[in-house]
Amino acid sequence: MASEQLADASQKVLKQITSLYESGLNAGGDGKAAAGGIGLLSIANHPALGLGKEIRKPRKKMSVMIIGNHSAGKSSFINWYIGERVCKTGVAIETRGFIFCTSGRRRETLTGDATVRYFDHLADFAAFEGLLPNLFTEVSTSLERSFACVDFVDSPGLVDGDMKYPFPVEDSICWLADHVDLILVFLDPIGQATCRRVLGLVERLNQGSHVEKIHYFMSKADEVESESDRQRVLIQITQNLATRIRNSHAFNLPTFYLPHDDDLPCTIPNAIEDVCKTIDKTIDQTVQKNLRQLRADCDRVISRISEVEVTDAANREANTARTLRGLGLSVATLGALAALATLLAIRAAGALCEPGAPGGACASDAAQRLLLRDAWVEPAFAPLVAAALAAALLLAAAAKVVWRHAPVLSKREQRRLEEFREVARAVARANEALYEAYFSTIASREER
Numbered sequence: 001m002a003s004e005q006l007a008d009a010s011q012k013v014l015k016q017i018t019s020l021y022e023s024g025l026n027a028g029g030d031g032k033a034a035a036g037g038i039g040l041l042s043i044a045n046h047p048a049l050g051l052g053k054e055i056r057k058p059r060k061k062m063s064v065m066i067i068g069n070h071s072a073g074k075s076s077f078i079n080w081y082i083g084e085r086v087c088k089t090g091v092a093i094e095t096r097g098f099i100f101c102t103s104g105r106r107r108e109t110l111t112g113d114a115t116v117r118y119f120d121h122l123a124d125f126a127a128f129e130g131l132l133p134n135l136f137t138e139v140s141t142s143l144e145r146s147f148a149c150v151d152f153v154d155s156p157g158l159v160d161g162d163m164k165y166p167f168p169v170e171d172s173i174c175w176l177a178d179h180v181d182l183i184l185v186f187l188d189p190i191g192q193a194t195c196r197r198v199l200g201l202v203e204r205l206n207q208g209s210h211v212e213k214i215h216y217f218m219s220k221a222d223e224v225e226s227e228s229d230r231q232r233v234l235i236q237i238t239q240n241l242a243t244r245i246r247n248s249h250a251f252n253l254p255t256f257y258l259p260h261d262d263d264l265p266c267t268i269p270n271a272i273e274d275v276c277k278t279i280d281k282t283i284d285q286t287v288q289k290n291l292r293q294l295r296a297d298c299d300r301v302i303s304r305i306s307e308v309e310v311t312d313a314a315n316r317e318a319n320t321a322r323t324l325r326g327l328g329l330s331v332a333t334l335g336a337l338a339a340l341a342t343l344l345a346i347r348a349a350g351a352l353c354e355p356g357a358p359g360g361a362c363a364s365d366a367a368q369r370l371l372l373r374d375a376w377v378e379p380a381f382a383p384l385v386a387a388a389l390a391a392a393l394l395l396a397a398a399a400k401v402v403w404r405h406a407p408v409l410s411k412r413e414q415r416r417l418e419e420f421r422e423v424a425r426a427v428a429r430a431n432e433a434l435y436e437a438y439f440s441t442i443a444s445r446e447e448r
């Protein structure tokens, strides 16, 4: 299968994955992503689930950063790959900043601000002082090779000496290294392949978690005159890098050069197809990584919904227990208030039967009975009233605390969660279908 066909299949899968995050499935439920539905992202961002920070949409394309010494042919390689001269090339220091090269509907150049808006993962990248004016995007309509699903990042050439970069060049390359899928290091045989800056940067990148994504190539190999010269330069570069890279035993430095228009024979081996294969392999890996991420995110959403439902059921149960306890305490409060009222009534009856009390109320039976009780209430009246009042107040306060209910989901919210679960399950099924379709594409490619 040609690179373009692979790119076409990969691009479709990558786009569908993004669409499943953004807008879910179409109403027909035929597994095709469509605009207007509920996407995995809006489900993750729903306040009841709170997964907004954990679930992120993968990018629609994979990205390759090319780094290396000045004049190693980084920009020329991108132009050759795309089949269009989007980056400036030449012997002078041509690339002073970062140039993102992406495919789009029309040819255009975006400046720093627009670049940061175009690639939303770059928001923090612009924080490097002096970087924004040196950041550009070249949009090309080319569909050559796998460009439809690859974004290239052309970086400033590295040189030693008095060269002053307008921004912290090593730091910004290291920042980007975290955000790209593949790093190609181009070192040319006649330039400053082993300059201090290149070696320092390679060492830094090897200290991070990027080792697996870095691939080294000796570029412009046609500039060496003979095979023995090529071997000599290879040994020289390898020796210089060996102490700075992890996995140095597996270190490989294929040589390549861009095809010439002239017919001059060149006996130097050209591994330019290996560079393209490395890119295609990373596209494969990116598609598979994104499919795995989608599956994991569906599972995460489904298990979060279950967690929320379990918490809701527990809250309901706790609320019932709280209601019963609250009711008990309220009844006890009423009891304490009744005791207080009784004490006050007894005291009032005693006052009515005082000698000389008006109306002869003491004559009534009820007052007489109360008066009898007053005989033993009277000595402890004040502490008893205080105790009854304190008990009523404490019980009322306790009832108020106990009766405080944990929030529970409304019927509407419960239905919404059910709907979310169905969407996540359908997206997981669509993901399986994408997986199968993609692998059968790969299998048919390998059979040829």
Ligand SMILES: Nc1nc2c(ncn2[C@@H]2O[C@H](COP(=O)(O)OP(=O)(O)OP(=O)(O)O)[C@@H](O)[C@H]2O)c(=O)[nH]1
Binding pocket: 069, 070, 071, 072, 073, 074, 075, 076, 077, 088, 089, 090, 091, 092, 093, 094, 095, 096, 155, 156, 157, 158, 219, 220, 221, 222, 223, 256, 257, 258, 259
């Ligand atoms: N012989 C030969 N020359 C090449 C090859 N690739 C690029 N060149 C030439 O090398 C010079 C530098 O190429 P660029 O693509 O500008 O190199 P660069 O790495 O982008 O340079 P900076 O941006 O300055 O770091 C240009 O004159 C290219 O024509 C190649 O494979 N073989």
Ligand SMILES: [Mg+2]
Binding pocket: 074, 075, 076, 087, 088, 089, 094, 095, 154, 155, 157
């Ligand atoms: Mg350049």
